[in-house]
Amino acid sequence: MKVQSKASVRTDTACLAQRFQQVRSHSVALSAPLSPEDCSAQSMPDASPIKWHLAHTTWFFETFILERFERDFEPHHPAFRVLFNSYYNGVGDRHARPQRGLLTRPSLDEVLSYRRAIDMRVQQVLEQESDASRTSELGTLIELGLQHEQQHQELMLTDVLHLLSCNPMKPAYDAAPRAVRASAPKTQWQAFEAGIVQIGHEGEGFCFDNELPRHRQFVEPYQLASRLVSNGEYLAFIDAGGYRDPSLWLSEGWDWVKREGLAHPLYWQRNDDAPAGWQVFGLNGLLPLDPNAPATHLSYFEADAYARWAGARLPTEAEWEHAASHALRAERNGQASVLKDLFGVCWQWTSSSYAAYPGFQTADGALGEYNGKFMSNQYVLRGSSFATPEGHARVSYRNFFPATARWQFMGVRLARQ
């Protein structure tokens, strides 16, 4: 991940310091409803303990900022350099990913104390740096660290949800209301003409390296659905035997469905006493399924099979971004756009394999290991979810997961020719 420095970096130190403090304390706030045990466990190799998220995001500032900008840098704790490295081979050894839940030491308290110590040192560096060019570079790196931390903030919620779902008592994460009781009006199809479109990040603000360079793509005429597929619609797919009909599935998806014995989205469970016959586990615990709410926790394979069954398909990421840019422009101009829930509800699978844009460049050194090295066998999701931190979403943002991932807040917006 590399912040693109063609953006004019906010050099207003006070402002950055305040933003730093806000983002950093939000991570701690997310752990507030949880016990030390909750924060230490790892429910599967794809997920990480909350404590690990809290420490790793701090490690990021220590490694990429303090080590570079502090005179007489001393590590907070030598062992933390290895324990909280996620996957940066360029930085040195790292602790085996599936063993993160065994790190009962350092304790949650020690990790929180690590956070406070690093926060103070980053603030100090920020205050004391007087060289203008270094201040600019520092600002760039801090911004990168904050964006990185915001990515982990969403993962903290998806990972803890998965952990709590493994507990037969099905405990709620908290009681804050989150249900999006959309009314699920009839889907409308917004049409777009064929032509050369531009996608990729534009303008001065922050973006990740994989959103660049902005470039041209040709899209054939297409239509995009005005809203997300709802639970009720997905239930009709289930009831129509969707999980039992191989002709609806990609071959690999069908093998996966059979091997895992799947018959519904993650976190759904049948309950004859519930209104629609189903309950869904979420951050508020086990609740009746709301047929009007968007269907979520779907894999790429499920999204694709549903789309085929519905006589539609998933959009490409170019189609999604072109349409979303159009809708945002319309909004800015006070015009109506039929496209709803592009952001802030759930991520939307596209049919696009996650790949480099033409002319893609990675940063030098370990920071270059951010996004590029994951460009195989993953699919792009666009938009953002209710768990995405305020201000972190962008029209050019590219989220990506393997075709079987379901524990993120992932849903479907259909397209068709």
Place this chain on the structure above:
Amino acid sequence: MKVQSKASVRTDTACLAQRFQQVRSHSVALSAPLSPEDCSAQSMPDASPIKWHLAHTTWFFETFILERFERDFEPHHPAFRVLFNSYYNGVGDRHARPQRGLLTRPSLDEVLSYRRAIDMRVQQVLEQESDASRTSELGTLIELGLQHEQQHQELMLTDVLHLLSCNPMKPAYDAAPRAVRASAPKTQWQAFEAGIVQIGHEGEGFCFDNELPRHRQFVEPYQLASRLVSNGEYLAFIDAGGYRDPSLWLSEGWDWVKREGLAHPLYWQRNDDAPAGWQVFGLNGLLPLDPNAPATHLSYFEADAYARWAGARLPTEAEWEHAASHALRAERNGQASVLKDLFGVCWQWTSSSYAAYPGFQTADGALGEYNGKFMSNQYVLRGSSFATPEGHARVSYRNFFPATARWQFMGVRLARQ
């Protein structure tokens, strides 16, 4: 797989009958150097026994042609319907793929006899059909069956090569000379301008469903290498520590390299007595590595890592097809093209994930299970190899394999911006 019937089907029955006979006997000829045991074994789940290829291609004609066109159709052997179905869920049950090597019955002789019986019945159907529209459909289906068989003819060679490589005695398949002793001249870079290009099958001839529809794509300016990466060049990558440097690899590729302990392409083995220090196992047995010959039996991950190390990248399939069309046009017009070995040496990895073209349609019924259902987590290869049957290659042909596959005749042509 669906033959595109916009093509005018060759209705000359005599001509088709002759072609049928030629293609069908070529498969049997490929098995001639092999014993019944050789033809019955399966060396890995991805490969199939030769006997199975011989039977399955016959099953294809029995199922999709005889069952439809023969009056009073009777199966040659009821059990063969299940045993030799590859993956057509629409047709019924199928034998588990990794168990194909356990089918010691029917014997090779019985399978050859199955072939002769079905061949005679197909020829009879072809002679007796008098209805024009049915004759046209019949011709279309026979052509599809022959193209399908030609695909398996290449697999017969790659699969038997893998089987023989598992034998510590390293027996040769045959003694027919195949070595391509190219001189490996200095690579030249042919440049192409940005613009909208058209890719996908064009014209009247046969193509598979995944080559359609022909459509527009925008390509940024790019350059394509005049020739394939050679063994000598790939050896330099190995000697430079290519297999030990994680910064060159996709994350998933690096995990695979470490897990499998890989340090060279498939079928290479060190031998200090060999001229270049290496031997390579091939259809002619174990031979000294030829530094000028194109490097082959490389996975997508190796191709990608090599390209990164060489300061280049893999082409997209649109770039490859656009350049190859250009070269073919030039040739037809008697002009020189620097692009060599596009066809007939080895398949060339592209950076493109295997996906549907905009507007892609599958055929109805079981035949629709041909290509579309494999459109996930695979990468496209273009061109053809020395093992591709005469007349089977096309500029729009899309071959596809997972990123770790190495047993096909797969190599690398570089691209750059």
Place this chain on the structure above:
Amino acid sequence: MKVQSKASVRTDTACLAQRFQQVRSHSVALSAPLSPEDCSAQSMPDASPIKWHLAHTTWFFETFILERFERDFEPHHPAFRVLFNSYYNGVGDRHARPQRGLLTRPSLDEVLSYRRAIDMRVQQVLEQESDASRTSELGTLIELGLQHEQQHQELMLTDVLHLLSCNPMKPAYDAAPRAVRASAPKTQWQAFEAGIVQIGHEGEGFCFDNELPRHRQFVEPYQLASRLVSNGEYLAFIDAGGYRDPSLWLSEGWDWVKREGLAHPLYWQRNDDAPAGWQVFGLNGLLPLDPNAPATHLSYFEADAYARWAGARLPTEAEWEHAASHALRAERNGQASVLKDLFGVCWQWTSSSYAAYPGFQTADGALGEYNGKFMSNQYVLRGSSFATPEGHARVSYRNFFPATARWQFMGVRLARQ
């Protein structure tokens, strides 16, 4: 495996030569009903291809006899030394066991030719050896090689049965009648008193090292069933829910039953049209289950669970051997013994873990790797089966398999206090 030389070795060379010829040709005769493909395939890691059995038993004579007794010994084929070594680490490298089915070369014909060549050389050595002490040692080793070959003769039948069972066409090995249509009379319980008993091989004849030394054990009073558990009795266990009741099973056995989804013995399959509702696959193909025939193809876990359900238990090997010796003595003295089918029907599980007798010694060198190194996590079976070659069974014979093995001809004789 070490022949115990306290046995007086048959020094009659002519007699040994004849026995050699008989045993050796029986192996070839066993392969007669099979095609080259049948002889080359391996259906699971525990089983070996027929061709491998034919070659390995030959390798045994070449390695342990010719290499020692032939002047100017030359291997028949250098590669065979590795390919056909089963597990003798002391002899050198060996081919990976699960890859034996990939050895399509040497062909069956070449293996048969290997057999003929080695046979001739062994016969020659036998004729030419004049030194008395060497002749005695030679005789001992040839006898060991023949006993070893007889063990493989039984495995050839169990392994090919497993292979044929994997073929959906369920082909018969041959049509020779084998069904033991016992009348299954009411079980009688023969009682034995407490006391010190002697077990282990006694006398001059051949035995394996694991049958020695003959030694004392104390047995408490016990009773042994007069006959083997029948299919009908085992069916009652199934029908009573035996495979669904964890209280009947050892913990490890229950985990295995659930993991594998087991509900009946190996080779049984339900068929509502069959008389007893079941068919059983055997060397004669798929036949109706005979309720009077002894139940076979049972694992230790199934044998143990059945015994618990039946209010009995498995005998220890000391109990079995003491009772069987008693019965043989009675027979020799013209007295009746209620104990039936001790030999020649199916092997009988005992509750005894396979372990060394007190004072057990292995042979020096590679031959010492015969039996001792398998003395962990296996259970002893006693008696012999219909597939055990004539003259190979003994009252002190210890067969042994892991608790989940089912593909041998294994059944149950009950004991109780």
Place this chain on the structure above:
Amino acid sequence: MKVQSKASVRTDTACLAQRFQQVRSHSVALSAPLSPEDCSAQSMPDASPIKWHLAHTTWFFETFILERFERDFEPHHPAFRVLFNSYYNGVGDRHARPQRGLLTRPSLDEVLSYRRAIDMRVQQVLEQESDASRTSELGTLIELGLQHEQQHQELMLTDVLHLLSCNPMKPAYDAAPRAVRASAPKTQWQAFEAGIVQIGHEGEGFCFDNELPRHRQFVEPYQLASRLVSNGEYLAFIDAGGYRDPSLWLSEGWDWVKREGLAHPLYWQRNDDAPAGWQVFGLNGLLPLDPNAPATHLSYFEADAYARWAGARLPTEAEWEHAASHALRAERNGQASVLKDLFGVCWQWTSSSYAAYPGFQTADGALGEYNGKFMSNQYVLRGSSFATPEGHARVSYRNFFPATARWQFMGVRLARQ
């Protein structure tokens, strides 16, 4: 597990209440050096979280005592009935063993509170029960619950040691001195004559069901080593290439050594700066290896290979028990016995597979699932370790683990003929 009621149960209620309080508080004391995170994690399927041990031992009293003896019994928490059932199929569902570390709820505090509540209720039942026969049964069951808890007390230490060993920081459990700096005098061999011996529990006190019935066995003459194999002796085995010589190993053990890449006991790590070149991780953290201390954390396979290398063997459990009984009798009579460290240092592997004694009976109902169902593919260890609670060891005690288990405090005492 079944307390043998032929033992006269201590009916002195006050005394039992006091013992109850002591044993129960010892478990809590063992968790005192640990954080809530430490108590919640599970480092491998074979080990359990400390919190789970604390809860499960409590569940045992709730299920087998309160449910039976309390009028108007109400479960403390309905979900705990499933969550903290270890393997008693007779009691109902249970939580999957490898998922125990995901039970972050209930918290450690809630589990401690569960303990206090159940303790109070058990004490109340004990005070209020007036019926003499019920008091006797109650006493029996409480004693069984306490013995069960003591078993878990040892597991708490072995399991937490394994967890801490997974942490790269290698934290110590506590600082209490535990090192047994034996002087490792020359081993002496105590000889025992052949004859019928009696083994199994004798007398009035408590024992587990698997120690019964006391019965006769015949042992051939044998000798037993006066002391345990020391680290220094085991180091000589390593230095002599013990882990690289297949002839020393059982076949299954050798496969395991190669598959796992083993070269030393669990918790040993090379460190050139340490006195003997090795460090050992233990409850006090990472310390230099003491050559005089007994070698421990050895699997059965390592114990067996070492014994073979040393020209000796492992004792059978009858040999061990007979010798130990002899030594205890000698001690009671004020006579010297050369046999040292029979108890209180580390458990000692025997060559005996864990099996039922002749006439073994399990208890009725769920309590009968205690020991019998594990009688396959495990080996018996005798004696006790420094971690065995005071008063829990017995000469007839049978501990048992699979042949690859190493995380217990397991060592070797040699035997020979």
